[in-house]
Amino acid sequence: xxxxxxxxxxxxxxxxxxxxxxxxxxxxxxxxxxxxxxxxxxxxxxxxxxxxxxxxxxxxxxxxxxxxxxxxxxxxxxxxxxxxxxxxxxxxxxxxxxxxxxxxxxxxxxxxxxxxxxxxxxxxxxxxxxxxxxxxxxxxxxxxxxxxxxxxxxxxxxxxxxxxxxxxxxxxxxxxxxxxxxxxxxxxxxxxxxxxxxxxxxxxxxxxxxxxxxxxxxxxxxxxxxxxxxxxxxxxxxxxxxxxxxxxxxxxxxxxxxxxxxxxxxxxxx
Amino acid sequence: xxxxxxxxxxxxxxxxxxxxxxxxxxxxxxxxxxxxxxxxxxxxxxxxxxxxxxxxxxxxxxxxxxxxxxxxxxxxxxxxxxxxxxxxxxxxxxxxxxxxxxxxxxxxxxxxxxxxxxxxxxxxxxxxxxxxxxxxxxxxxxxxxxxxxxxxxxxxxxxxxxxxxxxxxxxxxxxxxxxxxxxxxxxxxxxxxxxxxxxxxxxxxxxxxxxxxxxxxxxxxxxxxxxxxxxxxxxxxxxxxxxxxxxxxxxxxxxxxxxxxxxxxxxxxxxxxxxxxxxxxxxxxxxxxxxxxxxxxxxxxxxxxxxxxxxxxxxxxxxxxxxxxxxxxxxxxx
Numbered sequence: 001x002x003x004x005x006x007x008x009x010x011x012x013x014x015x016x017x018x019x020x021x022x023x024x025x026x027x028x029x030x031x032x033x034x035x036x037x038x039x040x041x042x043x044x045x046x047x048x049x050x051x052x053x054x055x056x057x058x059x060x061x062x063x064x065x066x067x068x069x070x071x072x073x074x075x076x077x078x079x080x081x082x083x084x085x086x087x088x089x090x091x092x093x094x095x096x097x098x099x100x101x102x103x104x105x106x107x108x109x110x111x112x113x114x115x116x117x118x119x120x121x122x123x124x125x126x127x128x129x130x131x132x133x134x135x136x137x138x139x140x141x142x143x144x145x146x147x148x149x150x151x152x153x154x155x156x157x158x159x160x161x162x163x164x165x166x167x168x169x170x171x172x173x174x175x176x177x178x179x180x181x182x183x184x185x186x187x188x189x190x191x192x193x194x195x196x197x198x199x200x201x202x203x204x205x206x207x208x209x210x211x212x213x214x215x216x217x218x219x220x221x222x223x224x225x226x227x228x229x230x231x232x233x234x235x236x237x238x239x240x241x242x243x244x245x246x247x248x249x250x251x252x253x254x255x256x257x258x259x260x261x262x263x264x265x266x267x268x269x270x
Numbered sequence: 271x272x273x274x275x276x277x278x279x280x281x282x283x284x285x286x287x288x289x290x291x292x293x294x295x296x297x298x299x300x301x302x303x304x305x306x307x308x309x310x311x312x313x314x315x316x317x318x319x320x321x322x323x324x325x326x327x328x329x330x331x332x333x334x335x336x337x338x339x340x341x342x343x344x345x346x347x348x349x350x351x352x353x354x355x356x357x358x359x360x361x362x363x364x365x366x367x368x369x370x371x372x373x374x375x376x377x378x379x380x381x382x383x384x385x386x387x388x389x390x391x392x393x394x395x396x397x398x399x400x401x402x403x404x405x406x407x408x409x410x411x412x413x414x415x416x417x418x419x420x421x422x423x424x425x426x427x428x429x430x431x432x433x434x435x436x437x438x439x440x441x442x443x444x445x446x447x448x449x450x451x452x453x454x455x456x457x458x459x460x461x462x463x464x465x466x467x468x469x470x471x472x473x474x475x476x477x478x479x480x481x482x483x484x485x486x487x488x489x490x491x492x493x494x495x496x497x498x499x500x501x502x503x504x505x506x507x508x509x510x511x512x513x514x515x516x517x518x519x520x521x522x523x524x525x526x527x528x529x530x531x532x533x534x535x536x537x538x539x540x541x542x543x544x545x546x547x548x549x550x551x552x553x554x555x556x557x558x559x560x561x562x563x564x565x566x567x568x569x570x571x572x573x574x575x576x577x578x579x580x581x582x583x584x585x586x587x588x589x590x591x592x593x594x595x596x597x598x599x600x601x602x603x604x
Binding site: 101112 | 309409428434442563581
């Protein structure tokens with residue numbers, strides 16, 4: 001109560017009263033501009049994707065200004081591309097294999113990371129999260145040279161598996177390394193804390209994890225099409241990817257307590 | 271999945287069940303075995319597929335690649351670095367020789383194509399990091415201070431674009447930019463005419479990178495602000511601190527781990543970016559990732575390795591910085 005009277009007596013000084021009015025106005029202005037900034041960022045994030053989605057139904061498929069009609073022709077063109085389908089099949093196999101490896105390794109390591117206090121574990125944690133920031137080109141080039149020079153020698157007998165630097169096994173191995181940080185972050189967060197306020201953060205990581213493994217999907221095919229600026233084929237495929245990911249994200253955020261089950265923190269409660 | 275779960279291990283051991291599972295569980299309960307089983311595979315993976323390739327690449331950067339049979343000649347040499355920094359000594363660089371970097375009057379600052387690429391990469395990464403920081407800070411603050419269904423919905427809508435494939439997002443900007451892109455044709459329709467800024471090039475690359483790595487910044491800032499005690503901020507305000515004082519003396523120091531972490535997560539991948547400058551630069555933005563990729567394609571493995579070292583430096587610096595200011599695992603809020 002004492003503090004209340006304190007603040008109440010302050011406005012007696014005209015100067016302070018004036019600044020207090022200002023204060024409220026400034027407060028409102030600041031809050032307003034904060035929301036405006038948030039809205040602008042939302043636009044920045046969404047506008048290109050929305051335009052892409054609209055263009056996927058448009059003919060011609062490159063600019064909004066010249067759209068003559070809305071059609072499903074682009075979709076027909078895209079799904080009839082046999083190369084796209086074979087790229088999709090190959091990528092799904094790579095994603096499945098690498099996600100499985102990363103999940104097993106990451107979940108195992110997370111137990112030790114949260115339960116033991118050895119110094120070595122901190123080093124492991126640092127290196128385990130490192131792939132998140134190493135540029136793809138750098139580790140990609142490193143692994144490629146490494147596989148070629150180290151494993152392509154006959155002494156390990158792995159020639160058949162690793163002979164092509166861009167073959168199935170090397171690509172799966174590379175992607176498993178890239179997925180590891182996300183598994184570590186999700187599972188250790190789960191094991192460290194039961195704080196529910198972290199839920200949205202976990203959702204974030206979980207979904208990020210999901211995307212990470214969807215990344216190899218049709219990447220190579222898309223890259224080729226982008227280089228040729230093949231908009232009619234790309235727009236529908238990219239739109240479908242956005243749609244699939246939106247559904248997967250919603251599932252991951254609502255139903256997806258998968259990591260919780262794997263980490264054994266959920267079945268205790270249920 | 272047959273992964274033994276420590277929680278169950280303890281429970282079952284206590285119950286003393288005599289099954290095969292229980293025996294397995296008992297074995298695994300010994301700290302040493304447990305450590306081996308849990309950490310072993312991951313350690314092998316990280317040592318063999320992350321540390322070893324990077325160390326190997328460091329070694330290869332001091333060698334020569336025979337350009338007729340593409341074999342690495344294992345004789346230590348500094349020639350690759352000299353090639354990169356001094357121009358093409360033995361025609362090693364496609365864009366060898368030097369280009370004019372800066373011209374003021376009669377003064378000319380010359381640089382090799384590689385030096386120019388390095389400077390450009392670091393400059394683009396710096397601008398991208400600052401942009402991400404400026405865009406993410408207010409939003410992270412807003413998300414940390416407010417709660418309720420509207421905020422939840424906002425978070426979902428904010429996050430959705432990030433989970434779309436990197437390539438899809440970069441491609442959506444390919445449609446926006448360009449002389450005949452969405453932005454320029456819209457401007458043309460209004461009569462402002464196509465602007466060079468919205469053509470493919472450095473600005474487009476920066477926008478693409480900002481769009482791509484923004485979630486990392488938002489995530490780390492939000493994680494560090496979420497745990498922040500905002501009553502401190504109010505107390506400081508009540509005691510007469512101005513808004514700027516509060517931001518400078520309270521919010522920024524308290525969220526420093528998030529700022530450093532987020533900046534690392536944006537800066538380092540941006541330095542070595544390849545896909546974004548490739549498709550949004552359309553040949554006009556020669557970042558270091560593009561040069562490295564081209565050299566690998568041409569099987570100039572030693573040169574590519576030496577070039578990569580200039581990006582690895584930023585990774586090492588990032589790690590030093592991370593250890594100095596913040597434990598790396600804190601970056602994810604874990």
